[in-house]
Structures are given as C-alpha cells and as structure tokens.
Amino acid sequence: MSGEMHRHRSSLGTLLHHVHVSGPLSRAVLAERMGVNRSTILALTAELAAAGLVTEEPPAGTTGAGRPSLVVRPSPEVYVLAFDVAVDRLTAARVGLGGRVLDRRSASRSRLGVDLDTVVRKLVSMGRSLIAPEATCVGLGASYCGMVRPGDGMVRYGPELGWVDQAFGTELAKALDLGLPVSVGNEAHLGALAEYERGAGVGVPDLIYLHGDVGVGGGILVGGRLLGGDGGYGCEVGHMLVNPVDGRPCLCGSQGCLEAETGEYALLAAAGRTPGPAAVRAVVRDALAGDRTAAAATAEVGDWLGIGVANLINLFNPGVVIFGGMLRDVYEAAAPQVAARITRHAMPVSRERAALRLSALAGDATLLGAADLGFAALLADPLLAAA
Amino acid sequence: MSGEMHRHRSSLGTLLHHVHVSGPLSRAVLAERMGVNRSTILALTAELAAAGLVTEEPPAGTTGAGRPSLVVRPSPEVYVLAFDVAVDRLTAARVGLGGRVLDRRSASRSRLGVDLDTVVRKLVSMGRSLIAPEATCVGLGASYCGMVRPGDGMVRYGPELGWVDQAFGTELAKALDLGLPVSVGNEAHLGALAEYERGAGVGVPDLIYLHGDVGVGGGILVGGRLLGGDGGYGCEVGHMLVNPVDGRPCLCGSQGCLEAETGEYALLAAAGRTPGPAAVRAVVRDALAGDRTAAAATAEVGDWLGIGVANLINLFNPGVVIFGGMLRDVYEAAAPQVAARITRHAMPVSRERAALRLSALAGDATLLGAADLGFAALLADPLLAAA
Numbered sequence: 001m002s003g004e005m006h007r008h009r010s011s012l013g014t015l016l017h018h019v020h021v022s023g024p025l026s027r028a029v030l031a032e033r034m035g036v037n038r039s040t041i042l043a044l045t046a047e048l049a050a051a052g053l054v055t056e057e058p059p060a061g062t063t064g065a066g067r068p069s070l071v072v073r074p075s076p077e078v079y080v081l082a083f084d085v086a087v088d089r090l091t092a093a094r095v096g097l098g099g100r101v102l103d104r105r106s107a108s109r110s111r112l113g114v115d116l117d118t119v120v121r122k123l124v125s126m127g128r129s130l131i132a133p134e135a136t137c138v139g140l141g142a143s144y145c146g147m148v149r150p151g152d153g154m155v156r157y158g159p160e161l162g163w164v165d166q167a168f169g170t171e172l173a174k175a176l177d178l179g180l181p182v183s184v185g186n187e188a189h190l191g192a193l194a195e196y197e198r199g200a201g202v203g204v205p206d207l208i209y210l211h212g213d214v215g216v217g218g219g220i221l222v223g224g225r226l227l228g229g230d231g232g233y234g235c236e237v238g239h240m241l242v243n244p245v246d247g248r249p250c251l252c253g254s255q256g257c258l259e260a261e262t263g264e265y266a267l268l269a270a271a272g273r274t275p276g277p278a279a280v281r282a283v284v285r286d287a288l289a290g291d292r293t294a295a296a297a298t299a300e301v302g303d304w305l306g307i308g309v310a311n312l313i314n315l316f317n318p319g320v321v322i323f324g325g326m327l328r329d330v331y332e333a334a335a336p337q338v339a340a341r342i343t344r345h346a347m348p349v350s351r352e353r354a355a356l357r358l359s360a361l362a363g364d365a366t367l368l369g370a371a372d373l374g375f376a377a378l379l380a381d382p383l384l385a386a387a
Numbered sequence: 388m389s390g391e392m393h394r395h396r397s398s399l400g401t402l403l404h405h406v407h408v409s410g411p412l413s414r415a416v417l418a419e420r421m422g423v424n425r426s427t428i429l430a431l432t433a434e435l436a437a438a439g440l441v442t443e444e445p446p447a448g449t450t451g452a453g454r455p456s457l458v459v460r461p462s463p464e465v466y467v468l469a470f471d472v473a474v475d476r477l478t479a480a481r482v483g484l485g486g487r488v489l490d491r492r493s494a495s496r497s498r499l500g501v502d503l504d505t506v507v508r509k510l511v512s513m514g515r516s517l518i519a520p521e522a523t524c525v526g527l528g529a530s531y532c533g534m535v536r537p538g539d540g541m542v543r544y545g546p547e548l549g550w551v552d553q554a555f556g557t558e559l560a561k562a563l564d565l566g567l568p569v570s571v572g573n574e575a576h577l578g579a580l581a582e583y584e585r586g587a588g589v590g591v592p593d594l595i596y597l598h599g600d601v602g603v604g605g606g607i608l609v610g611g612r613l614l615g616g617d618g619g620y621g622c623e624v625g626h627m628l629v630n631p632v633d634g635r636p637c638l639c640g641s642q643g644c645l646e647a648e649t650g651e652y653a654l655l656a657a658a659g660r661t662p663g664p665a666a667v668r669a670v671v672r673d674a675l676a677g678d679r680t681a682a683a684a685t686a687e688v689g690d691w692l693g694i695g696v697a698n699l700i701n702l703f704n705p706g707v708v709i710f711g712g713m714l715r716d717v718y719e720a721a722a723p724q725v726a727a728r729i730t731r732h733a734m735p736v737s738r739e740r741a742a743l744r745l746s747a748l749a750g751d752a753t754l755l756g757a758a759d760l761g762f763a764a765l766l767a768d769p770l771l772a773a774a
Binding site for chain 2: 147156157204206218220222223225227228229230231232233234235236237239240241242243244245246252253254257307310311314315316317318319344345346347348349350352353354
C-alpha cells in the first residue's frame with residue numbers, strides 16, 4: 001500500500017472512530033475535529049457509506065429551508081459480539097457501531113472450579129443467540145478477570161477461577177466458528193480504555209481506572225496509551241502491597257495486597273456479612289443509611305483504598321482516578337477516608353490536578369471495552385475489515 | 388518547513404543520535420541501523436560534517452588497501468554544559484557530543500538551608516570555568532534532586548534542600564548568560580533516560596531506574612518514554628507507602644514511605660552510624676565483609692526495598708529494574724532480601740522477564756542524563772541548533 005493510500009485509509013478510520021465514540025456528528029463538526037476541509041469529509045463519508053458503515057441524513061428538526069450540514073451516523077447494521085467473564089457472572093452482548101448495547105445475555109455462576117470448556121460453552125450459547133443475520137458482525141472482543149497475554153488471549157493467571165495458562169481466546173474463537181479471531185483483554189484494562197473513550201475519563205490521557213470485582217484490578221493510561229509493560233501484564237494494582245506487616249491473606253499467596261484489604265471479601269468480613277453478588281451494595285447502602293457496623297466496614301476498607309490511591313497518585317501523577325465495579329460503590333460510602341489518605345500521603349504537586357470520579361459506564365465499562373477490542377480492526381482500516 | 392524537508396532534518400538528527408549514543412560508527416553500520424542506503428548516509432554525513440557536527444576518517448588499523456567504510460565520529464568540538472544538584476554535592480561538567488565527560492568541577496556542600504541564589508552562583512562559577520572558547524556549546528542541562536516542572540525548570544518541591552517553587556532553570560540560565568536556556572529534569576528521571584541510552588537498560592523500553600541520593604527517587608520508562616503523567620511529576624516512587632502502620636517518619640510529612648525505609652537515614656540509623664557522604668558505602672563494605680550490625684542494617688533496608696520493587700514489578704511489568712546512586716551500593720549487599728520479597732509478592736507473570744541490574748553509569752547517570760537534555764535541541768534538528 002502506498003503512503004498516500006495508507007494515510008487515506010487512516011483518515012477513514014479516524015472519521016469512523018469519531019462517530020463511533022461521539023455518535024452522530026455533522027460534517028461541519030467532523031471537518032473541524034479532523035482539521036480537514038468539508039470536501040474531504042464529503043469524500044470520506046461517501047466511501048464509508050458505500051461500504052455500509054455510516055448513513056447520512058439531515059439533522060433532526062430540519063425544515064427543509066437552507067442547506068444544513070448533513071449528519072453522519074454510525075450504521076446500525078454493523079456490530080460486534082462482546083463477552084465479559086467476571087468472577088460471578090458471564091455476559092455476552094451485541095454492541096453496535098457507536099457503542100450502544102443492542103442486546104445482551106447474562107448468567108450468574110459459581111465462583112470456583114469453573115473450567116475453560118464450561119465457560120466457553122456458555123459464552124458460545126449466549127453469543128450465538130445474539131447474532132443478527134440481517135446485520136454484519138465485524139469483530140469479537142472479550143474481557144477476562146485475570147492476567148491475559150495480549151497476542152492470543154491466553155489467560156496466564158486468573159486466581160478467582162483457578163485458571164493458569166488457559167487458551168481462552170483461541171478456544172472461544174474456535175467454538176464460535178464465525179471466521180473471526182477473539183481479542184481478549186484484562187477487565188480493568190478494558191474498563192480504563194472505555195472510560196477514556198466514552199466515560200468519566202474523556203480527554204484525560206493520564207488516567208487510572210480501579211475496578212473492583214471480587215478481586216481488584218487496575219487499568220492505567222499513560223499519555224493516552226494503556227500501560228502494558230514488557231509483556232502486557234502491567235497495572236496489577238490489586239497486588240500492590242499496602243499492609244505488609246499484618247495484612248489479610250490474598251488469593252495470590254501473598255498478604256496485605258490492595259485486593260486483600262479492599263476487595264469484596266475484606267469488606268464483607270469487616271461488616272460480618274456473607275459473600276454474594278448483591279452483598280457489597282447492601283453494605284454500602286446500609287453504611288450510607290447510618291448503620292454503624294456497615295459504616296465502620298466501609299471506612300476501614302476506604303482507608304486502605306486511600307493508601308493505594310495515594311501511592312498511585314505519587315507514581316503516576318494522573319489527571320483522574322476513576323472508581324469502577326464494586327469499588328464504585330465502596331467509594332460512594334468511603335470518599336472521606338480516601339480523601340484523607342490522599343491528603344496525608346500523596347505529594348501536593350502530584351495530587352494538585354488529580355480528580356476523583358465514579359465510573360460513568362458503571363456495570364458496562366468492561367463490556368464496552370471488550371466491544372472496542374472487537375471494533376479495533378474495523379477502525380484501523382474500515383474498508384479492509386468491512387470487505 | 389515542507390514535509391520532505393522535515394523528514395530530511397529528522398534523518399540528520401537520527402544519524403547524529405546514533406553516533407552520540409554509540410560512538411564512532413561506520414557508514415555501513417549506520418545504513419543498516421537506519422534502514423537506508425549508503426548514498427543516503429553519504430549525503431547526510433556530508434551535511435553534518437559541513438556543519439561541524441561529525442568528522443569522517445578511515446577506521447583504526449586500516450592499511451590503505453581496499454575501500455573500507457569510513458567511520459563517522461561525533462565532533463569533539465561540540466559540547467554541552469551539564470549540571471547536577473544532589474543533596475550533598477554540586478557538579479558541573481563539559482560533556483562532548485558522544486557523551487564523554489571532558490572536564491568536571493564538583494563541590495560538596497551542607498545539606499539544608501541552601502538557597503537558590505547560592506546554588507546558582509556556585510554552579511555558574513563552576514560552569515564558566517568549563518567553557519572551551521575554541522569549541523561550540525550547544526546546550527545546557529541540569530539535574531535536580533526534587534520535583535521539577537518540565538516546561539521552565541521550576542523546582543516545585545525539593546524537601547532535602549527546603550525548596551518549594553524556586554525558579555531554578557530560569558535563574559541559572561539568566562546567571563550563566565550564554566544565550567541558551569537550561570533544561571532541567573528530576574535526577575532519577577534523567578538517570579533512567581541515561582541508563583536507557585547508554586547504560587544498563589539499552590534496548591529495554593520498559594525500564595525502572597531507582598536512584599538513592601539522601602532521598603529515593605525513580606525514573607520509569609513505559610514503552611521507551613519517560614512516565615511524566617499529567618504535569619510531569621510522575622515516578623515519585625520514594626513516597627510510595629510501604630510501611631503505613633508503623634513506618635519511619637519521612638521528610639515529606641508522611642511516614643513509612645519507601646524513602647523513609649530505604650534511604651540513607653534509615654540505613655545509617657539501623658547501622659548506628661553518623662550521616663555523611665561516604666557513610667553508606669562504609670556500611671555496605673562492612674556488611675559484605677561480615678560485620679553483623681552492618682549486615683543486619685542492609686538486610687532490613689533490603690527487605691523494604693524488596694517490597695517496593697515487588698510493587699513496582701506488579702504495576703509496571705518491567706523488562707529491567709536498575710539500582711542507581713546509593714541504592715546501587717545497598718543492592719550489592721541486600722540482593723538476597725530483595726529477591727526474596729519479589730518472589731513472595733510479585734506475580735509470577737509480572738516478574739518472569741524482569742531483570743535486576745546495577746546502574747552501569749554509576750555516579751554519572753544523572754549527570755549524563757542532564758547532558759542529554761542539553762543535547763536534545765541539537766539532536767531534534769541538527770542544522771537549526773548548530774547554526
């Protein structure tokens with residue numbers, strides 16, 4: 001491919017990316033955002049429309065007088081299948097270009113001893129039922145609650161499910177048999193990317209996303225890029241030691257990890273409750289309603305969470321720290337403890353511009369991140385992937 | 388400037404960068420490294436030679452038979468002034484293109500209560516005496532033991548010297564009066580960059596450099612780029628909390644910071660020694676020679692250092708962790724403690740490829756990093772900067 005052709009295809013991807021994350025945009029706005037003139041937008045849009053990726057229509061409320069800038073809209077006929085393997089729950093969804101969840105299936109499941117075959121079989125069954133024969137599936141993405149090798153979706157380590165070196169991505173693709181590979185990412189990595197694209201972190205390239213499932217994970221963006229590290233396993237904030245001297249034992253074999261002090265088990269133990277999908281929210285609700293035991297439990301967990309966040313602020317000088325998954329609930333009740341620890345332990349210069357926010361995508365952050373993995377090839381080269 | 392002209396100047400900078408970090412290279416090797424043909428190298432080299440930035444000569448040992456590939460050598464007539472403000476010591480050096488320290492001045496000084504004017508006056512006096520009238524000074528760079536604003540070299544926070552918001556870069560440039568700005572960076576950031584360019588981290592883009600002065604600092608490269616974060620203040624590993632429950636008080640006002648548990652004061656207190664420039668090395672020497680008190684002190688500090696390194700390995704999945712400054716000495720004595728903590732607390736997947744190394748540049752890592760700040764404008768656009 002020539003340099004010019006390469007730039008042209010890259011421009012097509014950029015335009016498609018704009019409408020994918022922002023929804024329908026007028027040609028005028030697209031021209032401004034991309035820094036090109038309207039005739040270029042016209043040509044690019046025509047190509048994308050011919051490939052069935054966008055439609056053009058007059059903006060809502062147009063009366064017919066004058067010549068309003070046409071609105072470019074992502075095609076509702078183009079979608080991905082997104083999968084989310086959390087500790088308590090399996091989810092599959094059809095997600096349209098534009099990032100809307102069009103349909104979904106979900107199943108709760110037991111926590112331990114679930115093998116690869118069982119998980120893949122359930123996901124395939126849910127995924128198949130979501131296929132829309134009249135529309136075009138352009139990709140497959142999956143989120144997993146553990147450490148994932150980026151190249152092939154091998155789960156290297158997922159202690160909550162007892163998985164070590166399980167070929168999740170390869171096996172899921174094979175079983176789905178749709179002629180498409182499955183891109184797999186760590187759930188917190190994907191949550192971070194989704195919050196940056198369309199959530200609480202839009203426009204903030206130095207971003208930390210903390211995700212509480214049963215474990216605690218992190219996704220960290222440095223200059224707008226996911227911190228992968230040497231092998232793609234970076235951001236393991238859940239196993240940062242915050243209480244090395246007499247910390248709670250962690251599933252990883254260590255003790256005093258952030259996950260051990262702030263995860264579901266720690267909160268429920270402190271509150272004297274039994275684990276279960278709705279248990280964390282019940283503690284938080286009770287704490288906010290004035291229940292003393294529940295409030296003491298969220299305060300204790302919030303204190304450790306604050307130490308962890310202070311460390312991350314010192315290390316990353318972020319523009320925003322986003323609390324997602326069950327940590328979104330915890331932070332709602334424990335914001336004062338978190339703030340106090342940050343003030344005490346984070347350097348003033350490091351924290352002066354760091355905002356603390358709740359996840360805007362809430363329960364769908366990881367799923368939407370998985371969907372974006374599925375859309376990645378299309379957005380990199382729209383004509384090739386749509387062909 | 389046209390796109391083509393821009394690419395041409397960028398190629399000139401790339402060639403100059405190669406000989407700056409690797410020393411003299413044959414045209415053949417340059418052609419291979421840059422992926423261009425020899426006639427392109429010939430043309431680029433001719434331009435750089437005309438500007439006085441490189442010389443060409445037959446390789447050593449050539450007899451005159453055949454046509455050996457000429458060797459391109461960085462000009463010895465092109466240099467920067469580099470400055471290093473450490474807690475105990477001020478250094479200034481003339482560093483030639485190619486990264487060799489050609490001459491240096493150094494002065495020890497008292498630790499606290501040293502104001503900006505005094506430091507600037509001493510640096511200017513040392514710097515002036517290093518100027519080589521027959522050669523060309525192309526830039527000025529400085530390393531500072533605290534948090535530095537990248538744009539203008541403002542020291543935002545330097546607790547060891549008691550500096551808050553001191554306009555170090557601007558004042559040093561004004562006082563030197565050489566018609567050149569001074570680029571200032573944090574000492575550990577610069578050490579990391581220098582080790583990556585020409586030290587223990589060459590070829591390892593996910594790199595952690597830990598620098599022990601009196602305090603402890605970090606420089607972290609993610610995908611070959613310094614982790615700056617939102618304001619350029621990232622990598623504050625020294626204030627990562629490793630012992631929050633009953634840690635030693637830290638100069639920053641917190642307690643149990645990595646710096647408080649592994650810095651000079653912690654080591655000397657554990658060993659029952661008096662602070663001073665050579666005191667750390669004496670403890671390490673004694674520990675290696677079998678002195679029990681000294682060995683217990685290095686083991687205790689090494690234990691906390693290992694916790695900090697384990698956390699960093701979990702967070703960054705680095706290819707290498709480099710121990711510099713006084714932590715280079717500490718690691719020599721405490722490697723077993725560090726290794727044990729990493730094994731216990733870092734995830735196997737995160738640590739499987741992480742090498743642990745001593746700084747290769749030792750006492751000159753921060754100074755050479757400062758020199759590279761000074762060379763940055765020249766390497767970005769050789770003809771403009773040399774004009």
